[in-house]
Amino acid sequence: MGFEKVCAADEVPVDEALAVTVGDLELAIARDGEELFALQNVCSHAEVALSEGEVADGTVECWLHGSCFDLRTGKPTHLPATEPVATFAVEVRDGDVYVDATEALNGVRPS
Template identity: 50%
Template structure:
């Protein structure tokens, strides 16, 4: 796997609207909220459905199927039925571009 990958301009990502991209065969949801950009794995740890179809609020991404919310910073579920975290990925903004690194997922998603 590579390091940081350019997924596009930060200005093109709508606030609180999940955007799904694939990086090195990894499905990733990118979310801009509260002036920050986050990247989290697109697969719910409970039902293995796409998180990108869910809603963003209060720093979380809600799974559309059963309602578990995942903290965008840590990937940890904030409510049931999910009990396991999903991986989060490093994000940096350079020259107006969003760069995501899936090579080293967060330790939270490893559980």
């Protein structure tokens, strides 16, 4: 499978996330400043879209209960979530965002 184009980099708003689909996975492409990250688009605490949450200081916050997840590791940084979400490799090529969703970087199996 390898890297697949998921969106244009300028489609991802600063300090926000964009929902995309790669195969059968729902992912959130998050922009923290100039950096882009890909993570599973579902909170591990309450199954809601992380792409609808706020992105700041290297984390994304779930809008429902306030769980936060590290964009690099997927680990929860704020309760009530205690389980990590899957993170994936991202590359930007010629203004487009590519994600390799074949295997999570952090070893977490997407639900």
